[in-house]
Amino acid sequence: METLVEVNHLKKYFPFRKGLFSKGYVKAVDDVSFHIRKNEIFCLAGESGCGKTTTGRVVLRLIPPTSGTILFEGKDIMKLNKSELKAFRRNAQIIFQDPYESLNPRERVVDAVTKPLEVHGLIRNRRDKLEQASQLLESVGLTPCEQFLDKYPHQLSGGQRQRVAIARAISLKPKFIVADEPVSMLDLSIRGVILKLLMELKSKMGLTYLFITHDLGVAWHISDRIAIMYLGEIVESGSTNDVLSNPLHPYTQLLISSVPNPEKPIIAEGGVKSAVQLEVPSAANPPPGCKFHPRCPYAFGKCSLERPQLHEEKPGHAVACHLYR
Amino acid sequence: MMGFLSKIVKNEIVTGVLNNRRGLIGLTVILIFTFIAITADIISPYDPWKLTGKPYEPPSINHPLGCNDIGQDILSEVIYGSRVSLAVGFSVAFFSTLIGICVGLISGYYGGILDEIISRGVDVLLALPSLPLIIILAAYLGPSIINIIFVLSILGWGGMARVVRAQTLSLRERAFVESCKAVGMSDLSIVFKVVLPNMFPIILAESALRVTGAILSEAGLSFLGLGDPTQKSWGMILYYANTRNAFFMGSWLWVLAPGLCIAILGTAFYLVSSALDEVANPRLRRMR
Amino acid sequence: MEILRVERLKTYYESVRGTVKAVDDVSFNLHKGETIGLVGESGCGKSTLGLSIMRLIKPPGRIVEGRIVYDGKIDLTKIDYEELRKIRWKEIAMVFQGAMNVLNPVHKIVDQMVEAIIFHENTTKSEAVERAAKMLQLVGVPIDRMKRYPFELSGGMRQRVVIAMALLCNPKIVIADEPTTALDVVTQRNILNLLVELKRKLGLSIIFITHDISILPSISDRIMVMYAGEIVEIGDLREVMNNPLHPYTRGLLNSILLPLEPPKPFSFLPGEPPDLINPPSGCKFHPRCPYAFGKCSLERPQLHEEKPGHAVACHLYR
Numbered sequence: 003m004e005t006l007v008e009v010n011h012l013k014k015y016f017p018f019r020k021g022l023f024s025k026g027y028v029k030a031v032d033d034v035s036f037h038i039r040k041n042e043i044f045c046l047a048g049e050s051g052c053g054k055t056t057t058g059r060v061v062l063r064l065i066p067p068t069s070g071t072i073l074f075e076g077k078d079i080m081k082l083n084k085s086e087l088k089a090f091r092r093n094a095q096i097i098f099q100d101p102y103e104s105l106n107p108r109e110r111v112v113d114a115v116t117k118p119l120e121v122h123g124l125i126r127n128r129r130d131k132l133e134q135a136s137q138l139l140e141s142v143g144l145t146p147c148e149q150f151l152d153k154y155p156h157q158l159s160g161g162q163r164q165r166v167a168i169a170r171a172i173s174l175k176p177k178f179i180v181a182d183e184p185v186s187m188l189d190l191s192i193r194g195v196i197l198k199l200l201m202e203l204k205s206k207m208g209l210t211y212l213f214i215t216h217d218l219g220v221a222w223h224i225s226d227r228i229a230i231m232y233l234g235e236i237v238e239s240g241s242t243n244d245v246l247s248n249p250l251h252p253y254t255q256l257l258i259s260s261v262p263n264p265e266k267p268i269i270a271e272g273g274v275k276s277a278v279q280l281e282v283p284s285a286a287n288p289p290p291g292c293k294f295h296p297r298c299p300y301a302f303g304k305c306s307l308e309r310p311q312l313h314e315e316k317p318g319h320a321v322a323c324h325l326y327r
Numbered sequence: 328m329m330g331f332l333s334k335i336v337k338n339e340i341v342t343g344v345l346n347n348r349r350g351l352i353g354l355t356v357i358l359i360f361t362f363i364a365i366t367a368d369i370i371s372p373y374d375p376w377k378l379t380g381k382p383y384e385p386p387s388i389n390h391p392l393g394c395n396d397i398g399q400d401i402l403s404e405v406i407y408g409s410r411v412s413l414a415v416g417f418s419v420a421f422f423s424t425l426i427g428i429c430v431g432l433i434s435g436y437y438g439g440i441l442d443e444i445i446s447r448g449v450d451v452l453l454a455l456p457s458l459p460l461i462i463i464l465a466a467y468l469g470p471s472i473i474n475i476i477f478v479l480s481i482l483g484w485g486g487m488a489r490v491v492r493a494q495t496l497s498l499r500e501r502a503f504v505e506s507c508k509a510v511g512m513s514d515l516s517i518v519f520k521v522v523l524p525n526m527f528p529i530i531l532a533e534s535a536l537r538v539t540g541a542i543l544s545e546a547g548l549s550f551l552g553l554g555d556p557t558q559k560s561w562g563m564i565l566y567y568a569n570t571r572n573a574f575f576m577g578s579w580l581w582v583l584a585p586g587l588c589i590a591i592l593g594t595a596f597y598l599v600s601s602a603l604d605e606v607a608n609p610r611l612r613r614m615r
Numbered sequence: 616m617e618i619l620r621v622e623r624l625k626t627y628y629e630s631v632r633g634t635v636k637a638v639d640d641v642s643f644n645l646h647k648g649e650t651i652g653l654v655g656e657s658g659c660g661k662s663t664l665g666l667s668i669m670r671l672i673k674p675p676g677r678i679v680e681g682r683i684v685y686d687g688k689i690d691l692t693k694i695d696y697e698e699l700r701k702i703r704w705k706e707i708a709m710v711f712q713g714a715m716n717v718l719n720p721v722h723k724i725v726d727q728m729v730e731a732i733i734f735h736e737n738t739t740k741s742e743a744v745e746r747a748a749k750m751l752q753l754v755g756v757p758i759d760r761m762k763r764y765p766f767e768l769s770g771g772m773r774q775r776v777v778i779a780m781a782l783l784c785n786p787k788i789v790i791a792d793e794p795t796t797a798l799d800v801v802t803q804r805n806i807l808n809l810l811v812e813l814k815r816k817l818g819l820s821i822i823f824i825t826h827d828i829s830i831l832p833s834i835s836d837r838i839m840v841m842y843a844g845e846i847v848e849i850g851d852l853r854e855v856m857n858n859p860l861h862p863y864t865r866g867l868l869n870s871i872l873l874p875l876e877p878p879k880p881f882s883f884l885p886g887e888p889p890d891l892i893n894p895p896s897g898c899k900f901h902p903r904c905p906y907a908f909g910k911c912s913l914e915r916p917q918l919h920e921e922k923p924g925h926a927v928a929c930h931l932y933r
Contacts, residue, residue: 194883
């Protein structure tokens with residue numbers, strides 16, 4: 003299967019002022035490599051601060067990388083000329099987490115969903131605009147269209163807004179969509195609608211998704227392959243089935259065991275552990291060696307000295323951990 | 328563009344101001360003065376330049392506010408004075424807003440070194456003692472209404488630039504602005520078509536304050552003798568009242584009338600600005 | 616033994632568009648030492664219910680009707696400010712939603728805790744500091760964090776501080792309003808562990824408010840499902856989770872997505888959350904209910920006990 007997106011040794015560091023004269027770096031993305039195949043749903047999963055959102059932004063060239071390359075259909079996106087860049091923007095779109103913030107409060111739905119078409123000169127006249135807008139609303143299930151075309155975002159519910167955002171994202175008939183936590187801010191009972199819609203659009207339009215989430219339950223049900231991120235690094239990757247059924251990395255194991263399961267309620271472990279050991283360290287000052295070692299129940303000498311590299315432990319299932327080698 | 332503007336103005340901002348008590352009062356006063364300024368030729372009892380009464384004539388039916396030192400009707404002077412004040416006020420507000428918006432948007436959106444340099448420049452501009460500088464420039468360029476508008480505009484855009492920059496900084500991080508980038512909109516398009524319209528209430532609020540500032544500055548300059556003697560502005564009326572011993576001669580209305588007008592019109596714009604602040608930031612409404 | 620009884624509570628907000636019936640005739644009771652989980656989606660009124668019990672509803676909202684009886688004796692809706700002060704924080708305390716943002720950013724943790732203690736009880740400053748330190752230890756915050764500012768602490772740490780603050784005056788009842796909502800899944804598990812521990816050690820009675828039904832089994836004994844300002848189902852945790860009676864409860868449970876499950880089609884509830892100003896007639900859930908029939912749009916179903924200890928408000932049962 004051909005590769006659509008290839009990310010190689012991506013780094014994104016954000017500088018900050020430490021003292022009067024010294025500079026520190028928040029290593030939001032610290033040497034990340036992965037590839038996304040055409041027509042698959044690739045999931046980037048991890049807790050907040052792990053760098054998944056930043057990675058998504060860089061892959062779409064919304065912020066520039068500090069180093070590393072991103073290839074889209076074989077071409078380096080940072081080296082595109084003007085017309086190639088315009089084509090890239092047509093082919094790669096984004097859906098944001100917050101359905102309210104991602105829509106311009108001053109724009110009506112009809113304008114919001116056709117804005118990308120206008121920017122690329124694909125709207126002929128007012129009637130054409132209305133037609134295209136209606137078609138888009140139909141494809142995301144906002145019917146009858148007349149009811150929604152003239153509304154402003156604040157007049158719609160969260161689920162409806164997210165559908166408008168999706169309509170906008172597919173308006174240019176892109177090949178690739180970065181979905182950044184598209185259902186995290188929606189009520190539990192309507193998440194299914196949006197996820198179902200995303201799957202339908204994928205098969206109808208032949209889309210490829212980079213699906214960013216912190217919810218492993220959603221990741222399990224929607225993605226084909228998954229990469230678990232921790233403090234800017236990928237610690238485990240492979241098919242979703244493999245990684246979540248047989249997690250190799252201790253952090254993946256911790257994540258899975260922390261997912262609240264109504265059938266297996268969490269029993270209190272005796273005594274209150276000090277919160278320090280359980281906290282995620284800051285990305286500005288990560289631990290040396292393997293960044294997970296202070297929280298790892300299996301850590302040994304090497305772990306605090308050398309950063310483990312991602313290597314294929316089983317076919318199609320890679321892990322970055324000194325336990326395996 | 329015009330259709331777009333009128334839609335916005337009709338919907339949110341104007342209704343916001345009209346529903347606000349202070350805004351309503353302010354807007355009414357402004358409209359009254361504008362009406363007076365426009366219809367000055369009709370409603371003014373006399374030509375303010377003609378000598379229609381006796382020098383220092385006390386108030387009477389013919390001259391409700393009396394006459395000045397050479398016999399010109401004060402009421403007519405004050406009526407025509409509204410023209411100058413409003414003209415200067417609106418022009419200065421317009422130009423300084425224009426400059427301020429451009430500078431603020433560029434500085435806020437692009438950030439980096441450009442932002443640093445521009446911000447330091449604005450800091451210097453705001454730190455300069457404005458009145459002495461205005462006086463010097465006005466004295467150097469010569470007393471004409473055009474020069475006064477020019478000087479006040481050049482020195483007055485700093486505040487607007489700061490406000491616009493702050494708003495731009497916060498707006499550019501919002502998801503709907505990022506989505507425009509993802510679609511391929513050019514930076515300039517994003518800045519003027521998406522970011523700027525979301526700041527209209529605040530820009531108008533600042534603008535209204537500029538008008539007040541301009542009216543007061545012009546009055547001050549004229550009072551100091553640096554104003555345009557070919558214009559009947561409220562400040563010029565006060566200048567003559569002061570230098571020709573109005574109080575000594577008992578013509579306190581000569582001082583009170585223009586002074587009150589300056590105060591009332593200045594306050595009216597402040598009230599509208601305050602109402603616009605609340606439109607821009609609904610949280611302020613609840614705090615009252 | 617009953618420690619709190621809410622009877623026919625109605626809390627409405629007046630808005631430009633009309634009256635928002637945030638809490639619309641809610642009745643339930645809380646037993647000593649029990650944790651009841653209050654679950655409902657955004658806008659269903661669960662936060663308002665919590666705030667009503669603490670008498671923290673400010674205009675344009677107010678408690679229109681109903682009683683909240685504490686300890687069988689005191690009606691919280693009728694007492695005056697002085698008596699309320701004796702109860703708030705000392706008998707009933709609240710961990711607020713977005714609690715991490717509730718901490719004052721310009722004061723050190725220890726100062727805020729001491730201020731809270733001194734406001735409610737007559738102690739000396741050094742005594743208050745000692746109590747604060749002990750409480751922080753109890754919730755697992757290292758003592759050295761006391762002298763820090765809130766922004767220096769992580770989200771999970773701040774949540775622990777806020778929990779500690781709620782427990783400062785040794786209340787009997789704690790209302791926790793979405794205490795883990797903004798936290799990562801690992802931190803969430805730690806906080807839930809902490810709450811279970813504290814519940815046991817201090818004999819607390821807890822009303823745990825959340826929109827995430829999947830975390831309730833970790834901590835609650837009973838569960839209460841709220842929709843559009845009403846309680847639609849209430850009962851023992853295991854009973855409701857295994858035999859949900861109300862179609863909304865069933866819809867919610869079906870919507871839970873867990874890893875390692877067998878594949879299933881994405882399930883969801885059709886339609887939109889209801890408008891609390893002009894709610895649907897009769898049963899507020901009927902427009903979205905797959906089992907709705909004639910009566911449902913006409914008459915509001917009353918909460919009645921379908922099985923012992925398991926009540927539901929639905930016309931399907933009667």
